[in-house]
Amino acid sequence: MSEILVLVEQVDGEVKKVTLELLTLARSLGTPSAVWAGPGFTADAKARLAEYGAEKVYVAGSADVVDHVVAPKAELLAQLVGSAAPAAVLVAATAEGKEIAGRLAVKTDSGVITDAVGLSEGFVADQSIFGGGVNVHSRVTKGTPIIAVRPNSTAPAPSPAAGTEEEVSVALSDAAKASKIVERVKQEKGARPELTEAAIVVSGGRGVGSAENFSIIEGLADVLGAAVGASRAATDAGWYPHQFQVGQTGKTVSPQLYIAAGISGAIQHRAGMQTAKTIVAINKDPEAPIFELADFGVVGDLHQVVPQLADEISKRK
Amino acid sequence: MNIVVCVKQVPDTATERKLRSDDKTLDRDAADGVVNELDEYAVEEALKLKEAHGGEVTVLTMGPGKATETIRKALAMGADKAVHLTDDALHGSDALSTSYAMAQTLKKIGFDLVILGSESTDARTGVLAAMLAERLGAAQLTLANKVDIDGSSISIQRLTDYGYDKVEATLPAVVSVVEKINEPRYPSFKGIMAAKKKPVATMGVADAEIDASQVGLGAAWSEVVDFAAAPPRAAGTIVKDEGDGGVKAADFLASKKFI
Numbered sequence: 001m002s003e004i005l006v007l008v009e010q011v012d013g014e015v016k017k018v019t020l021e022l023l024t025l026a027r028s029l030g031t032p033s034a035v036w037a038g039p040g041f042t043a044d045a046k047a048r049l050a051e052y053g054a055e056k057v058y059v060a061g062s063a064d065v066v067d068h069v070v071a072p073k074a075e076l077l078a079q080l081v082g083s084a085a086p087a088a089v090l091v092a093a094t095a096e097g098k099e100i101a102g103r104l105a106v107k108t109d110s111g112v113i114t115d116a117v118g119l120s121e122g123f124v125a126d127q128s129i130f131g132g133g134v135n136v137h138s139r140v141t142k143g144t145p146i147i148a149v150r151p152n153s154t155a156p157a158p159s160p161a162a163g164t165e166e167e168v169s170v171a172l173s174d175a176a177k178a179s180k181i182v183e184r185v186k187q188e189k190g191a192r193p194e195l196t197e198a199a200i201v202v203s204g205g206r207g208v209g210s211a212e213n214f215s216i217i218e219g220l221a222d223v224l225g226a227a228v229g230a231s232r233a234a235t236d237a238g239w240y241p242h243q244f245q246v247g248q249t250g251k252t253v254s255p256q257l258y259i260a261a262g263i264s265g266a267i268q269h270r271a272g273m274q275t276a277k278t279i280v281a282i283n284k285d286p287e288a289p290i291f292e293l294a295d296f297g298v299v300g301d302l303h304q305v306v307p308q309l310a311d312e313i314s315k316r317k
Numbered sequence: 318m319n320i321v322v323c324v325k326q327v328p329d330t331a332t333e334r335k336l337r338s339d340d341k342t343l344d345r346d347a348a349d350g351v352v353n354e355l356d357e358y359a360v361e362e363a364l365k366l367k368e369a370h371g372g373e374v375t376v377l378t379m380g381p382g383k384a385t386e387t388i389r390k391a392l393a394m395g396a397d398k399a400v401h402l403t404d405d406a407l408h409g410s411d412a413l414s415t416s417y418a419m420a421q422t423l424k425k426i427g428f429d430l431v432i433l434g435s436e437s438t439d440a441r442t443g444v445l446a447a448m449l450a451e452r453l454g455a456a457q458l459t460l461a462n463k464v465d466i467d468g469s470s471i472s473i474q475r476l477t478d479y480g481y482d483k484v485e486a487t488l489p490a491v492v493s494v495v496e497k498i499n500e501p502r503y504p505s506f507k508g509i510m511a512a513k514k515k516p517v518a519t520m521g522v523a524d525a526e527i528d529a530s531q532v533g534l535g536a537a538w539s540e541v542v543d544f545a546a547a548p549p550r551a552a553g554t555i556v557k558d559e560g561d562g563g564v565k566a567a568d569f570l571a572s573k574k575f576i
Binding site: 011047051070071074094095096097098100101102103105106107109110111112113114115124127128129130131133134135136137138139140142143175178179180181183184185186187194195196200222224225235242243245248249250252256257267268271278279280282286291292293294295296297298299301304305306307308309310311312313316317 | 324329331333334335336354355380411412413416428435438439440442443444445446447448450452454455456457458459460472474475476477478479480481482483484486487490495496497516519528537539540542543545546547550551553554555556557558560561562563564565566567568569570571573575576
């Protein structure tokens with residue numbers, strides 16, 4: 001089986017779920033090799049990657065790889081594409097993952113597909129475009145297929161493999177070091193899962209009414225182990241930080257379950273969440289367009305319905 | 318400082334967007350064309366930087382003839398001049414060939430700083446700024462929610478999942494912006510009138526020294542195999558809250574094994 005490179009996403013040495021998804025997906029089309037970029041590779045991380053099918057783990061442990069914006073990771077992958085001649089390269093379709101894919105495509109003169117939600121024989125990618133309105137099959141026709149896959153597209157399944165470690169040294173160009181990261185500022189609230197990666201997202205909108213009332217949304221998210229999202233109306237009003245905005249000018253999420261509370265469902269919001277597998281909407285306005293998408297909808301005041309739902313979930317656990 | 322702001326005309330999200338059945342490219346006639354929303358933030362940021370540091374703002378757009386509407390809007394906001402890269406040979410260009418064509422044009426017109434929106438609302442690939450930085454050998458300062466310039470030094474706050482990264486570089490640079498960065502101004506009547514007199518240079522592939530074999534549908538690095546309208550979602554169950562809306566929602570979640 002041919003080798004497929006999977007760029008590992010990790011936070012403080014902990015492998016993110018999306019990487020396990022990509023390894024699972026890669027296994028259906030070839031033999032996955034994980035690519036670890038930067039310091040922090042541990043025996044735990046190695047075990048985790050091997051558990052989900054990484055036959056090999058390329059480790060580029062130099063701090064240089066993560067101290068500059070995106071370009072070093074693209075150079076690392078380009079080097080491996082040159083030496084290993086893989087059948088494809090998979091990255092997570094996060095904002096940064098897509099940027100890496102873009103630079104890698106230029107470097108290796110290869111086609112790139114972003115936001116794939118599935119992948120079949122011949123690396124034909126499923127995509128859902130125009131806010132979920134059109135389903136597309138597309139494929140790369142030149143070079144090594146570089147494919148950015150959306151989190152939550154595949155259920156991760158273990159399948160132990162060797163996980164043979166291979167050190168990689170990468171000689172970065174000056175151009176790759178042009179943008180230096182001088183400080184990382186962490187503002188994330190609590191220990192909730194990352195928004196684009198979460199299996200469940202609970203979002204609040206205009207109907208929440210104030211920043212303080214977002215605690216209602218957070219309460220529901222916490223009993224479900226969910227991430228919190230917000231509509232643009234809510235982030236524009238300053239009720240919730242911008243990086244949690246779901247929609248056309250914010251994040252695209254594709255969770256198993258999306259709960260929209262106090263969100264009317266303007267087309268711009270729908271563009272960011274329409275591919276969720278199951279959608280639940282809670283809104284006072286029975287005419288709200290979000291109900292057209294909802295698998296289950298409650299016409300009512302979120303200030304009553306959401307806390308009751310959170311209580312009920314706690315009781316049934 | 319020579320700032321070039323890249324803008325794209327996209328189909329209005331609020332209208333129906335389609336692919337053409339013949340060549341599977343975007344059907345530009347099916348929907349109203351508008352300025353890509355995030356590019357308006359890019360124009361605003363370019364104007365602010367010019368106001369603070371001097372220089373000139375050039376609008377660059379690649380697209381068919383009707384993309385001039387997009388140029389006019391950016392000029393009416395306050396940009397000084399525009400370059401419209403337009404050629405039948407460019408039709409159907411994918412992100413790789415678009416970035417190549419735009420990079421060639423940027424080399425031709427010169428720049429200290431290139432600014433664009435972090436993605437377009439139609440293709441949403443989010444790769445163009447990174448590709449331009451790669452092709453131009455310029456610093457990549459993308460997903461910015463704040464930009465500061467001091468002489469030839471530039472720093473941004475790069476939006477991340479956990480907050481932001483503070484990133485520094487030396488010009489030339491390619492910056493992409495997120496919506497949080499500013500509030501785009503509305504063109505004034507005076508601005509709209511002035512825009513009519515501002516110079517718009519039209520360039521084709523030959524003018525920009527673009528190798529025509531590297532652009533257009535035939536040169537694309539990927540292809541759409543087939544496409545179809547997404548099947549409509551089956552109608553869901555809608556209940557009215559009569560004091561037990563949360564309980565009913567919990568019943569639904571339990572039936573779907575979420576709890």
